[in-house]
Amino acid sequence: MYRQFYRNMASPQAAEKLKVLMFLGSTREGRLGMRVARFMKGQLEAANHEVTLFDPLELDLPLLRKAVHHYPDRSTAPATLAEAEKIVKAADAFVVVTAEYNHSIPPALSNLLDHFGSSGYSYKPSGIVCYSPGQYGGMRAAMQLRALLGELGCLSVSNIFGIPEVQKAIDENGQALNDRMVSGAARLITQLDWHAWAMKNHRDTVGVPK
Template sequence: MNFKTLVFYGSYRSDRQGIKAARFIIDQLKQRNHEVIFVDAKEYDFSILDRMYKEYDQGQAPAKMEELADHIRTADGFVVIAGEYNHSIQPGLSNLMDHYLEEYFFRPAGIVSYSAGGFGGVRAAIQLRAFLSEMGMSTISSIFSISKIGNSLDEAGTAQEATLTKRVSQFLDELEWYEEALQRQRKEKGTPF
């Protein structure tokens, strides 16, 4: 089965390490025949939230915002990649994602967290789980955390540790299970609202 999966990434830093995690996940998804849309906050560069997508009159939202809304509405699921900033998620990530709401409803999200240290950004992942659930996404139970990202992945996003490739397989198996189940439910029974 083929899935359309959006990969959200929110760092604006000039020497951002998390881009390696994004490249790794994108490659793993493509190997599984996903249609992958990379949603890089730095590329979309929405200003600080003033108006949500839904607050524009139809056809009046900026072109990039409209394009992303269409991708979100037609996605089967999401992977959200978050570095840990002060025990929470990056402001660029939350700002990007906050521009939308109903578009996310009834789709699963997998969380990838990372950090320079040994905890792998799990404190950010815990914050992110509540954030994504509030936006109407079902977060899968597994969190894919990457510790010491500077050494775990090279610039191309190639794993430098065999355990990463092994662990990501189980994470993506679970995401795909939810993508298929919720896709089927949306098609056959619609959504509660």
């Protein structure tokens, strides 16, 4: 479905790749989020996007004491943090894959997002993918995340891709177990792609407010 959409595009943009940074929010033992991240990465790449994944377990950033933008000289910041900031700033769009901890945003996710200043996020769109083992699909966390992303400057697109009973929807390798996964991801990506190109073109043309 989505590959066909891109084959049919006549714009020169079809040959280009948007840079999408995906944040994974969960760190707890037995997390299901990695299968969602693998699935979304595959769908985004099929839609001609260059995808980088920020996994808080791999980045292993500490509980926030000093955000990267609080280092006037980036050479004095931890190397992992300074390199991660470059990826944030280079991104054209963001996808946030979130679980729901106590009906709220996972602390590892907000901690990861808060390590970077709003200038890296601003004037770029974001998409929310939420999931849970139960019937609500992480929607309560998504509603709170929408407010946070707005404050960072990367407004989320209207569609939220919620995945209830995620263990029955996507396998450990990131393969969809029902047709709804591909069509649901496509709706989110279609919106994200449109907004990302519009914002990128305007940033390239007129820059961003100082």
